[in-house]
Amino acid sequence: MNAIIETARLILRPWRDADVDEWVAMSADPRVMEFFASTQERADAETAAAVMRERMDRNGFGWWALDVKGGASFAGVIALQDVPFEAPFTPAFEVGWRLAHEHWGRGYATEGARAALEFAFAELQHEEVVAMTAAVNLRSQMVMRRLGMTHDETDDFDHPRLAPGHRLRRHVLYRASRHDRAFSSS
Numbered sequence: 001m002n003a004i005i006e007t008a009r010l011i012l013r014p015w016r017d018a019d020v021d022e023w024v025a026m027s028a029d030p031r032v033m034e035f036f037a038s039t040q041e042r043a044d045a046e047t048a049a050a051v052m053r054e055r056m057d058r059n060g061f062g063w064w065a066l067d068v069k070g071g072a073s074f075a076g077v078i079a080l081q082d083v084p085f086e087a088p089f090t091p092a093f094e095v096g097w098r099l100a101h102e103h104w105g106r107g108y109a110t111e112g113a114r115a116a117l118e119f120a121f122a123e124l125q126h127e128e129v130v131a132m133t134a135a136v137n138l139r140s141q142m143v144m145r146r147l148g149m150t151h152d153e154t155d156d157f158d159h160p161r162l163a164p165g166h167r168l169r170r171h172v173l174y175r176a177s178r179h180d181r182a183f184s185s186s
């Protein structure tokens, strides 16, 4: 499977060589990385890109590169993956997003993530997809709400990979169900 997903304005596609420099640049941008532990140096960002690319090519889903039709050839990434750590809600399958700063404020994250959610339900046959972010990352939570995902604060958790007292440790969890009418193709 090597899935390309098309929406009205976007194409979610496998990685190309030219994407890597764009990814390195956004991974070094403090605005994009405000709610991650730190910005990434080139070597670490290149390693992450290689892992994303390999998984995408092997599985046909994962961390898609995001094209804007008639515009930027790499605006960021939209992701589907197994949650890579243990928490009270795992095992679970998650959707995520990270866009270069110049592509914020246009609805691209919500549009791309909605298509990824539909793929998770219709193609991968998941019953539920979660999304998570640091409690202080309100912009990302707005995407979850626009998608129609639901939030129960008893699901919120301390991220097991962040030390007690870390400014990003408290996380919120949102859920989307395959049977929810918000996801039209489910």
Ligand SMILES: CC(C)(COP(=O)(O)OP(=O)(O)OC[C@H]1O[C@@H](n2cnc3c(N)ncnc32)[C@H](O)[C@@H]1OP(=O)(O)O)[C@@H](O)C(=O)NCCC(=O)NCCS
Binding pocket: 031, 032, 033, 035, 096, 097, 098, 099, 100, 103, 104, 105, 106, 107, 108, 109, 110, 111, 132, 133, 134, 137, 139, 140, 142, 143, 146
């Ligand atoms: C989180 C992130 C993806 C959100 O991006 P975003 O552009 O704010 O989100 P959306 O794609 O939903 O866009 C919504 C905005 O586009 C606007 N918009 C403009 N044209 C639009 C259109 N045609 N359709 C829909 N929305 C449109 C909306 O009004 C809204 O604007 P607002 O922010 O002023 O309210 C982005 O901030 C980001 O990449 N952050 C860094 C990485 C990160 O934190 N990722 C999450 C970690 S878990």
